[in-house]
Amino acid sequence: MIPAPFLLYLGHSDDEVGIKTSRGLAIFRPQDCVGEWRHDDSPLTLGLPRMNAAEARAAGAQTLVLGIANAGGRLGEALIEDALAAIATGMNVVSGLHQRLRDEPRLVRAAAEMGVALFDVRDPPAHLPVGTGKRRAGNRLLTVGTDCSVGKMYATLLLQQALRARGVNADFRATGQTGILIAGAGVPLDAVVADFISGAIETLSPARDDDGWDLIEGQGSLFHPSFAGVSTGLLHGAQPRALLLCHDPSRAHMRGLPHYQLPDLTTCLEENLRVARLTSPDVRAVGVALNTAKLDDAEARQLCAATADRLGLPCTDPYRFGADPIADWMLQCFEPSKPPMTVSR
Amino acid sequence: MIPAPFLLYLGHSDDEVGIKTSRGLAIFRPQDCVGEWRHDDSPLTLGLPRMNAAEARAAGAQTLVLGIANAGGRLGEALIEDALAAIATGMNVVSGLHQRLRDEPRLVRAAAEMGVALFDVRDPPAHLPVGTGKRRAGNRLLTVGTDCSVGKMYATLLLQQALRARGVNADFRATGQTGILIAGAGVPLDAVVADFISGAIETLSPARDDDGWDLIEGQGSLFHPSFAGVSTGLLHGAQPRALLLCHDPSRAHMRGLPHYQLPDLTTCLEENLRVARLTSPDVRAVGVALNTAKLDDAEARQLCAATADRLGLPCTDPYRFGADPIADWMLQCFEPSKPPMTVSR
Numbered sequence: 001m002i003p004a005p006f007l008l009y010l011g012h013s014d015d016e017v018g019i020k021t022s023r024g025l026a027i028f029r030p031q032d033c034v035g036e037w038r039h040d041d042s043p044l045t046l047g048l049p050r051m052n053a054a055e056a057r058a059a060g061a062q063t064l065v066l067g068i069a070n071a072g073g074r075l076g077e078a079l080i081e082d083a084l085a086a087i088a089t090g091m092n093v094v095s096g097l098h099q100r101l102r103d104e105p106r107l108v109r110a111a112a113e114m115g116v117a118l119f120d121v122r123d124p125p126a127h128l129p130v131g132t133g134k135r136r137a138g139n140r141l142l143t144v145g146t147d148c149s150v151g152k153m154y155a156t157l158l159l160q161q162a163l164r165a166r167g168v169n170a171d172f173r174a175t176g177q178t179g180i181l182i183a184g185a186g187v188p189l190d191a192v193v194a195d196f197i198s199g200a201i202e203t204l205s206p207a208r209d210d211d212g213w214d215l216i217e218g219q220g221s222l223f224h225p226s227f228a229g230v231s232t233g234l235l236h237g238a239q240p241r242a243l244l245l246c247h248d249p250s251r252a253h254m255r256g257l258p259h260y261q262l263p264d265l266t267t268c269l270e271e272n273l274r275v276a277r278l279t280s281p282d283v284r285a286v287g288v289a290l291n292t293a294k295l296d297d298a299e300a301r302q303l304c305a306a307t308a309d310r311l312g313l314p315c316t317d318p319y320r321f322g323a324d325p326i327a328d329w330m331l332q333c334f335e336p337s338k339p340p341m342t343v344s345r
Numbered sequence: 346m347i348p349a350p351f352l353l354y355l356g357h358s359d360d361e362v363g364i365k366t367s368r369g370l371a372i373f374r375p376q377d378c379v380g381e382w383r384h385d386d387s388p389l390t391l392g393l394p395r396m397n398a399a400e401a402r403a404a405g406a407q408t409l410v411l412g413i414a415n416a417g418g419r420l421g422e423a424l425i426e427d428a429l430a431a432i433a434t435g436m437n438v439v440s441g442l443h444q445r446l447r448d449e450p451r452l453v454r455a456a457a458e459m460g461v462a463l464f465d466v467r468d469p470p471a472h473l474p475v476g477t478g479k480r481r482a483g484n485r486l487l488t489v490g491t492d493c494s495v496g497k498m499y500a501t502l503l504l505q506q507a508l509r510a511r512g513v514n515a516d517f518r519a520t521g522q523t524g525i526l527i528a529g530a531g532v533p534l535d536a537v538v539a540d541f542i543s544g545a546i547e548t549l550s551p552a553r554d555d556d557g558w559d560l561i562e563g564q565g566s567l568f569h570p571s572f573a574g575v576s577t578g579l580l581h582g583a584q585p586r587a588l589l590l591c592h593d594p595s596r597a598h599m600r601g602l603p604h605y606q607l608p609d610l611t612t613c614l615e616e617n618l619r620v621a622r623l624t625s626p627d628v629r630a631v632g633v634a635l636n637t638a639k640l641d642d643a644e645a646r647q648l649c650a651a652t653a654d655r656l657g658l659p660c661t662d663p664y665r666f667g668a669d670p671i672a673d674w675m676l677q678c679f680e681p682s683k684p685p686m687t688v689s690r
Contacts, residue, residue: 133570133605194542195535197574225478225581225624229542232567233574260478271619279570 001184002094002119004029006065007056007086008046010038012078013068017149019044021096022067024178028157034059037082053082057089063119065181066095073098083107087114094119096177096188121180122188124200131198131237133279138208139334141286142240143218144272146262148227148255150248151319152218153179155289158318159244160215162327169212173205175234179217189219189230197230201237216240222271223263224254232275239279242286242330245269245313249303250294265311286333287326288315346529347439347464349374351410352401352431353391355383357423358413362494364389366441367412369523373502379404382427398427402434408464410526411440418443428452432459439464441522441533466525467533469545476543476582478624483553484679486631487585488563489617491607493572493600495593496664497563498524500634503663504589505560507672514557518550520579524562534564534575542575546582561585567616568608569599577620584624587631587675590614590658594648595639610656631678632671633660 006029008022026033026046035051038044051059064086066079075083075097083093083101087110095101101118102108111118141159143152156172156179163170172179174186187200205214216238220227247265254260263271269285276283288307292300300317308315314325351374353367371378371391380396383389396404409431411424420428420442428438428446432455440446446463447453456463486504488497501517501524508515517524519531532545550559561583565572592610599605608616614630621628633652637645645662653660659670 131571190540192539194537194539194575197539198571226476226543228581229574229578230539232577236570236573
């Protein structure tokens, strides 16, 4: 486990999307974040107290979170200098970048001298098994999307909150670097070797024999030509009883691919159900989560209502309006206390 | 490139399936194989002269091919001893096992001393790109299957022979270790990190501007819950104009998974076409290849004819009866000047 509390790094970043890991921690683990570390040239803020490494350490921070992404996922010189400064104060360092902290000798040496730890959350677990598709017990929901980065992690975490508020044992299962930092555990699916995608998810979300739910963070999209293989293996490994479809209505085309349009919601949902049925024949959709950040309140409510009507499923922006409609509907669909009806003859 | 000619290793193996890499080379590159090296406890043969390392070296062998698979893909002590003996005669060593030759210090040291090379064909190329799905020029065919190990590599290679016999520039593109050894190049798709599956295939089979064909070796099956993610990424990266469906009619259930039945051919083909259309909207099926090894001649011919009738596509066992019907039909379908007609048998 990565020791909290955290100092969240923004560095020199001027890209809102690039700081999504730091932002995710600020939103979903606010009690564990003592401050944000940004340099004068960064216009961004997470709304936390601004402090450098020494100030954060004095305020109790145990770990510097390098929660930023840059082109190529590399550790730049500025990043290394700041990580060294944090280590010098006695802080651990965690990174989700492609380039590993442990491959930078200066960091390894400094961490050893100070007796602190370096965490690379993009390292997949060793000895992952090949998936088997064997039916396993337990309630599992998977978030699926029309595209990458449409809010699957947010929807999954917010559904966890809504279910827990209803007394349900709901456990978020992380598959990406930000989710892993929030949950403290998980599998970085984009770094797993191809033959082990579904096996990794079977390991992440083993059989459970209570009435609770594993809520599995989705990745990519069946309609994204770069990553649909990952999404397919994730669907098969998850063996979901329930799918939650996530969508960003402001997206003009598939992320990074101007030559690909987004699928419509019905097509997307049908295709996800079709693929999921291979390992979970009775899978069903339980809702739609929209990311309405670019709409005003009235537009957002209207779009949710229209989408719910069209698909016959509860639809909400879970970040803006909460995940309650989906949580309620899902529990009603899978209510555990009622035995299946039998017909007497 | 891996220097030929080869000495094919069978070692102590008593498992026909386990020697499939050595067998593939014996069948598809017979002119490059000087002999087979098997110990007294192995009942298997490839029909080549039996010789040990020194005899093979004297006969001109340049490389020992460790073309066997064992549980876990590990280098056992016997394998290492024999590889050392081959190195001592001045031969290179190539392996497709999961455990790398370069991770065994005794082999590395001996190879350095003798000035020979160690080849690990399961190493994916460095710096693979993420797939883009951008339309690229050229004719590409992909073999797809109802299951793993149903003859996709054989069908692809035999189709290459049939097309070349017709004067077509046909190039086999290998995606597995045996295919890579046969072709001398390729991408070991099962070892590629999940995010790069489709990008690896875009790299393997770049745009071509002649009338020739890239024939891409398929992997896994959309209906195999362990590996469907790989098959999906392969379909998207290949951007195939044509699919060739491969099937083993003697298979009782999905390979390694008694709890999963094989899909029927029509369902399997439709699903492959559906997935392929994301990056190649006009993709079409051009034939069915059956592995009829367990049927007698009359049964095999009858099954091919019945399958052709049922699916409206040429059907053959390419290893037993040749790939001619598929090659002819495929060329007719994609002949630049003529629109395709209906299949004639």
